[in-house]
Amino acid sequence: MTSEFKEMQADMAVQLDPADKDWWRGAVIYQIYPRSYQDSNGDGIGDLTGIAQRLPHIASLGVDAIWISPFFTSPMKDFGYDVSDYCDVDPMFGTLADFDTVVETAHGLGIRVMIDLVLSHTSDQHPWFAESRASRDNAKADWYVWADPKPDGTPPNNWLSIFGGSAWQWDGRREQYYLHNFLVSQPDLNFHNMEVQDALLDATRFWLQRGVDGFRLDTINFYFADKELRDNPALAPEKRNDSIAPSVNPYNHQVHLYSKNQPENLEFLKRFRATLEPFGAAAVGEVGDAQRGLEIMAEYTSGGDKVQMCYPFELLQPARLTASSAVETFARLNAAAPDAWPCWAYSNHDVTRHVTRWDLSPAAARAYTTLLVCMRGSVCIYQGEELGLPEAEVPFDELQDPYGIEFWPEYKGRDGCRTPMVWEPSNQNGGFSSAKPWLPVSHDHLQRSVASQEKDPGAILHHYRRALAFRRMHPALITGASSAMQSEGDVLWFTRTQDGREIFCAFNLGDTPATLEMPDGGWRQIGTELGSAALSGDGRLHLAAWQTCLAERDAE
Incomplete structure (x- = not known):
């Protein structure tokens, strides 16, 4: 840590109130995709030390917390959303000591730290799965969702994977299928087994004891699958565009009635909330459902005994948020549960950046920013959003996202919103790395870098700062x-x-x-x-x- 950085940290130091258990209510949370934020060691991939070095920029925005996408040990088939060890840092991103530095630095700047927990599934390289797949009678045999084939050898039911094709993969060792709602290499855990729940809550406590202030819960509504493994019904063709998956994906052909959104999830979320309470920590859940997202969010956040916040996909949809659709969205939310607490986001690491998705002019982008800070709920801002970054064009031969590779060219995947953060325009890497970055830096992004916008009083970066300051000035x-x-x-x-x-x-x-x-x-x-x-x-x-x-x- 440089002396200049230490001095900046001291100048910006803010005292957090550990007794404030409602800090999450109305908080502004800044999402960091660690592979793409700042590379500190010249390998072309962002890391935890890089995040610590760039925290003063985040503090200058006036946010309340950061959410760091997964940095756990992983084979990186889905870039960290396939966890092989819940309680360690992948060497690509650094060490546990580096993570401790991030927490200490953030807290010194008055910023709370939330991390991304992927509980619905693990990597197929997790030791739990290696043991589970070894036989039908070992200690972890029931830790994942296994099922016998139909008499004709086909999968147990018609469930589909988010990444295309069947959600079932044959395993010759057990002569059974295992469920994977995402990649084949991401087997789903069996939440009906209380030992699985206990192990995941132990991992949650591990991070709470290291000073984490909360969690973003990936795919919170996918935790349980129907015990009877009933077939999902078909989705009417006229509704297939109303989905969390791209239109080219057969996932759009079903109502996912039994493969997710199961009622048993409510009891697990109560256990999860009870784990957070002694630490004053909070959670925001990602509700991956386009048809019932608001209603599920209402179920998961109401009553004060489940998660504090959820964010649905209503503002992450391809169609631009209009005055009438905003009225309809909030009316649905209020009808479902008036006390539910939403967390709103326009962009994240899974969708086309909203400036491009909604084809926004600079004036329109500013209007939507102001709207975001005025709506009831908490707020998520995705890295680079404060720079007004558009979606980057990534050529096919440089794609990394398996989702994009599968459905190219009709769907180009998620790499365009995951390209490296641009800090200064002096070289082709935008100050992100001294080496070739894991994804190319968009040339169009360089002119929108932090350093360039700092010098321009009319830049959208300053509008974000003013908007967040305005929000802080008005508790209402x-x-x-x-x-x-x-x-x-x-x-x-x-x-x-x-x-x-x-x-x-x-x-x-x-x-x-x-x-x-x-x-x-x-x-x-x-x-x-x-x-x-x-x-x-x-x-x-x-x-x-x-x-x-x-x-x-x-x-x-």
């Missing part, structure tokens, strides 16, 4: 109540209220000017640093294309 935006969302044409509006203050939030999510009748009485303009429209004296709000209006008053 963090934990306040929200009125029902309303829309008129392209204009979306709602109010947030807390401690005698009411904030009016309006957004023109369209390319043409719009006019809106303001609610009666006593509003004062705020948010001018975010381009908030001036209030007129005639009670009508005039919004330019992609303009917002933020105003406050004393609540009645």
